[in-house]
Amino acid sequence: MKTTTLITSSILFTAVTVSTAVKAAPEVGVMVGSDSGLNVKIHDYKIGVGFDDLSFTLDKMFNFEGHPHFYWGIGGKIADTKHDDTKLGARAVFGAHTKVERFTFFIEAQPTLYLIDDVKVKLEAIGGVRYHF
Template identity: 75%
Template sequence: MKFVTVFVSIILSLLIIFTPKANAAPEVGLMVGSDSGINVKMNEYKFGVGFDDFSFTLDKTFNFKDHPHFYWGVGGKIADKKNDDIKLGARAVFGAHTKVERFTFFIEAQPTLYLIDDVKVELEAIGGVRYHF
């Protein structure tokens, strides 16, 4: 449980430091796939909490200029496996989204390079919906 407390403190500190000053409304929703849980987006930053392996993700996304429904990004992931193994990974994000009224539907592919214990690359994917406040 010490892992969770330390990690939540680090994530909250990073969000406070790097949160842009623009007044965009947050988007909050659910995601399913490699990480099933809660997904929050504010401006170009995405934060996820997965409940399958209890994981946290933080990504910075960038829209393609000529294709507004597609985006890419970079970020990190930390997961606490059920056998008390902690996994830390750097990842890329490639996704598509569309807005329908106050909802955004999205899908993402996330190649992740895990760096602790066993160095390996895993292709993860999620899909979900977020509500605009």
């Protein structure tokens, strides 16, 4: 039941967010690290689906002034752990990226404040590549 609620909530949240970023060319790729799975960026929104522990992330990204390869962001994470616990977290994102032809390579540090069950802060990190359509 928790997994069904988690997936339904995530799909609705993603649909609403993506609909606000219409007419932006999507970037789709893979990520490895704390969450290994799929990573999609549409305009300034980044969506991740992790497969280690089923997780969904949504972040709003901002570029640092005068530094086009560095960015920061804020967002949230919903995760369903192997112990059948659902975790909800608020997070910040700090990253660097570079574009090579139609590919973007990126790395990110993501301090996350988990709010349900056990309140704690965890430093997570990912790296990956996305293809520009």
